[in-house]
Amino acid sequence: MGSLPQLSILKGPTRPLVVSQLGRIFEKVAAGPAASNIALIFEENGQSRQLSYSQVDQITNKFARVISETIKTKNLKPNSDGDHIIAVNMHPSDHLILVLLSIWKSGCAYLPLDHSFPASRIDHIIQESKPVIVIYDEGKATPKPAYFPDSVISDSKNFPAKLSYEELLTASDGRSDKRLEDKERVYQKDDLAIVLYTSGSTGIPKGVRIPHKIILNRLQWQFKTFPFSETEKVCVFKTALTFVDSVCEIWGPLISGISILIVPKSVTLDPEKLIQKLDDYKIERLVLVPSLLRSILMCLELKKNRTLLKNLKLWVCSGETLTTSLAEEFFRYFPENEYKLCNFYGSTEIMGDVTFYIISGMQQLKNLLTVPIGAPVDNTIVYLLDPELRPVKTGDIGELFVSGLNLASGYVNNRDKEKFLENQLAIDPIFSKLYRTGDFARLQNDVLLYEGRTDSQVKIRGHRVDLSEVEKAVSGVEGVEKAVVLCYQPGEMNQALLAFVKSSALMNENQIENILRSKLTSYMVPQVILVESIPLLVNGKIDRQALLKSYENTNNNDDSSVEIEIDYSGVKPAQMAAAKVLFDTVASVLNRSARSAISLDSNFYEIGGNSLNSIYTITRLNEEGYQISIGDFLSAIDLGEVLERMTSSNDIHCSPPTYTSELLKNEHKSAVLDIITTSFYQKADLEQWLMPDIFESDYKELMDALWEPLVEKALSFVAKAESGKIIGVGLNFDARDEPDVQITSKLTVIFEFLETVEGPVRDKCLPGGKGKILHSFMMGTHSSLSPKENVAVMQFMEDEVLKLATERHFEGIFTTNTSPLTQQLGTDVYHYQTLLDYQVNRYVASDNTRPFGMAPDSQRAIVQWKPIKSDIVVDV
CATH class of the missing domain: 3.40.50.12780 (ANL, N-terminal domain)
Structure with a gap:
């Protein structure tokens, strides 16, 4: 009784290590x-x-x-x-x-x-x-x-x-x-x-x-x-x-x-692209967080192709809790004893992985509530200690400490020295230090079982997140009186990072979240829930369980329409049945986490979606008889585009619309001005930050200044529908022969910005001389187009630009895209080479102001180049 073997101490094998850089x-x-x-x-x-x-x-x-x-x-x-x-x-x-x-x-x-x-x-x-x-x-x-x-x-x-x-x-x-x-x-x-x-x-x-x-x-x-x-x-x-x-x-x-x-x-x-890449290269091992494993398994189930990833024999999960249900799901797809699923445990301070557990089949998972975190790696000892730093008995829960050659050399500036302690339980110098993980565990049958945290840290998509850091950021938002940040269902598919906020400011949840995006890394931005008061226990402490219970009760409300507004405005009668399936499915999947009303204009990810529940949504749509590929769903600008891309066995497939192009003529000026004004004044990504100093008349001034050289150079065109209506315009110049025009409006800020990002790339990276670079200067579509029609017309005009550049013997096309749609088309569809990816809110104008300073960090200006000849490659 009380001997060392009955105490919660596990030692990994001792092996010599030759140290070298x-x-x-x-x-x-x-x-x-x-x-x-x-x-x-x-x-x-x-x-x-x-x-x-x-x-x-x-x-x-x-x-x-x-x-x-x-x-x-x-x-x-x-x-x-x-x-x-x-x-x-x-x-x-x-x-x-x-x-x-x-x-x-x-x-x-x-x-x-x-x-x-x-x-x-x-x-x-x-x-x-x-x-x-x-x-x-x-x-x-x-x-x-x-x-x-x-x-x-x-x-x-x-x-x-x-x-x-x-x-x-x-x-x-x-x-x-x-x-x-x-x-x-x-x-x-x-x-x-x-x-x-x-x-x-x-x-x-x-x-x-x-x-x-x-x-x-x-x-x-x-x-x-x-x-x-x-x-x-x-x-x-x-x-x-x-x-x-x-x-x-x-x-x-x-x-x-x-x-x-x-x-x-x-x-x-994109799990679909990742699977294909892993399969193409016959990858045999993969490290991933459990949430990505679940996404891949869902994707494989959707594809119904049992040969995919047959070479990938070793799967290593780390960074999040691996549930037994997910492990069982893995072995329902991959044959037992042929494939290994491993659960690694660790943190950055102990080289990521310090214990491991290997699963070869379902048998090991029987009678397990959680997947063990296993036994220590080489030259490492794991201790489970009580508050007095004494080893607990086998089977008891203790705080997990690590010693040995997997320990970091502390923190920068020698911070938090109390996390690295002197090890009073060891004589060997390589075990002289103990790292305090902040995790609880217990030892059972010579393997470790994880029992949760001692503090407020959780894992979000494999990243360690301290709830106090998020809470500090939320509390720092002007007008927030009190904030409590919690994690709901950590490790599960419906895991959610939540911020319960009491605020005196006239701001809604979305506005607070937008402010937090400028303060926190993307995976740390919580879902904000405004509350009238923060519940307290009798001892005056915050009742965290009551907050989580209130979220859960609201989340599990079967009457989704009470909590989530669904707006069918703009849905065509022929698409109403499909729209109801799509919107109801999204409402069911997102449930309480939906950030706003569900409508044609809603972006799945902006209203609370992520890569995991997007695949779950696609699975549900397939079960309802509607087919859409993962790539199409992930790349859709909004649910209106998802709806257009969905097809069912009952759909009547129509021929795609036919468009024609015509070189720019004087008679087109009125229609072109209308399209450019609506595309850039009403919808542009840069102009929005200059309001209210931009006016519709500014675009007339711009077009008046550019019109004559645009027509004269014969490099620009309009796109027409079958009816003859002008529905798009593409304005282009020879990059080495652009007119020098004078405008007096605030639009000069836009053009100064574009010259700042484009000029050095154009002058130092691209071919010299006239007739070499076709500059795709401005492109716009008619405001009456549906999302699907808008994408189709944009693709048609991109084809026309390529055709024009080829016929005129240009060496390539040069453009700067500031909208997510044109960025996506340029990169994924037309395979432009990215020369510069610029964060617009960092731009400092010539007057030392930041005209786009209010833009989020995610807003980019992407300078791109597409060579016409295969031997013209720009080295970036």
């Missing part, structure tokens, strides 16, 4: 038999790039020299922890991996940022971690990187050096591609490899310092427990770089001589 390990791999192997594969917009291990090694050696020399030449100092950190804000691509490896080779550590982070979060990260350089991928065309807040820029002492990927590439030209000697590298304290920022328990994000040795310990265990098979040639990197799972996705294959496929974010967000 991962950049050095990669160099050895690249110099060996794997030199000619493909290391990086990246596909986007119909283009594919591949680099061998030898090529990656040579390129990154050059980049590392530039980074190291920049730091030494400018005498850039380490931060207060003694670390030389380089922040990286780049979209997933082969360029990103090259930069990360170069940073390690230079002797520095990398700190991932994300384009979706709000300015306040970036501000805090840069101010606290003090990176010496920020490397970004928006190129020289960006006047100022969108993620540098004013407060950082104005403080020259804290402002890191900026280096775009294009500048790094240019500076590396002519440099030696030999590996850097130790004396050429920047000194790196404590073997630091990565800094990852997580949600902080005080409401402020904190940076976790991850050394090379803990990454190596985690990877060494992985190679032993889940070795690469003889047929495994390609692995996949799809996880956000700010998420700790990305570390093993990238570096596990790359120090093993295996290729990695870098998946663009657009593919990761």
Whole structure:
């Protein structure tokens, strides 16, 4: 009784670990038999790039020299922890991996940022971690990187050096591609490899310092427990770089001589595209959060194709609670004993994964309420301790502590030291520190069972979110008197992040949520519920269960129409039956989480939808006899477009409408002016932020100034319906022969902005001389068109622009898209190459004002190029 084996202490196998920097390990791999192997594969917009291990090694050696020399030449100092950190804000691509490896080779550590982070979060990260350089991928065309807040820029002492990927590439030209000697590298304290920022328990994000040795310990265990098979040639990197799972996705294959496929974010967000990509490359292992697993299983069920993903034998779930019901659903699709489903547990501070449990079939799930989190990885001990830090007895619940080689080196600026304690229970120096996870667990049959949190942290789409951080942001909204943030049904499909708000301001839920989008990362924005009062317990504390119960009771109300307004305005009589099925299905799926009325104009995601419940919605529609592909549903602008795309066996299929084009003539001027005015004055994405200083008469002034050269150049056209009615207009110029017009209205702000984002790209990246670049300048459609007709006319006009450019022997088409529809068409349908993705609210005009400062971070201006000849490719 009371002996050690009966206490809740689990020790993983002890194995020797040879410590080295991962950049050095990669160099050895690249110099060996794997030199000619493909290391990086990246596909986007119909283009594919591949680099061998030898090529990656040579390129990154050059980049590392530039980074190291920049730091030494400018005498850039380490931060207060003694670390030389380089922040990286780049979209997933082969360029990103090259930069990360170069940073390690230079002797520095990398700190991932994300384009979706709000300015306040970036501000805090840069101010606290003090990176010496920020490397970004928006190129020289960006006047100022969108993620540098004013407060950082104005403080020259804290402002890191900026280096775009294009500048790094240019500076590396002519440099030696030999590996850097130790004396050429920047000194790196404590073997630091990565800094990852997580949600902080005080409401402020904190940076976790991850050394090379803990990454190596985690990877060494992985190679032993889940070795690469003889047929495994390609692995996949799809996880956000700010998420700790990305570390093993990238570096596990790359120090093993295996290729990695870098998946663009657009593919990761679309389960249908992701499945196809995984199947095409015969991917054999995948790390994902349970919510994505559920989306994939739903998608596979919709496709009715049992051969899809047959090569994907190892599925690893982490980041969220894996329910037994989801595990059972997995084995209803994938044969038992042929496929493995694993449940990993951990956090950023313990290298993401510190315990694991492998499921081979249904038998293991019998009599289990939850899937175990398993046993420790190598060189690791897990303790379940009571409040006095004494081990609890087997079967009792205790707080989970971790010790060993999987522990981070604390936090940036030595914050929250109480999370890393001296281990009084161990003698071996490698177990001298304890990390306090904040989780409860119990030991049963030699495996750990997760029992919840000790604090307010939850997992949202795999990201750790501290409810206090969200609550602090909500409480900071002007007019909010009291806010309580809770998570409903964590880990389940109907999980919801909720903010119960008592407010004196005349704002509705949507307005508060819009304010929060400028303060919080997207996955942290809660559903706001306005309440008249916050219920209290007899002891004066907030009655959280009462709030959740009120949400649940409202959510489970069978009379959905009482809670959710459904508006059938504008639905055609022939489509009313389908509309009722669609709207009722959406109302049923979203239920209480619906943010506004359901109508033709509603965007599924803006009213509360997400990728998971969108697939559930499609499944329900299929059951009702209406077919729509996942891609069509995800890309639909609104429910009106979803309705148009839905078809059933009873539908009468009609021939698509026929449109014709005609070069611009003087007789078209009145109709063109009407379309341009309604398209841009009433609906444009930029003009809305300049109201009320923009007038309809401003467009007449603009058209009067442009009309004669537009007609004379004969590059513009109108689109006509079969009736002869003008329903669209495309205005184009030769990019090297555009007229210099003078206008006096506020529209000059728009054109100054467009020239700011387009000019550097056009002048430095595109072919020179007249007759080379067709500039698709303005495109508009008639206001009477339905959503479906609008898309059809836009597609027709895009085809006409391509035809015109081809006939006139232009080398390519250049355009800037500011609306989500044209951005989607340009990228997904017409495969334009994106040269610049610019966040419009960061634009500073010539008078030092921010004319679009009220725009959300998600509003972008995308500068794009489509080559006409296959050999004309712009390197960005």
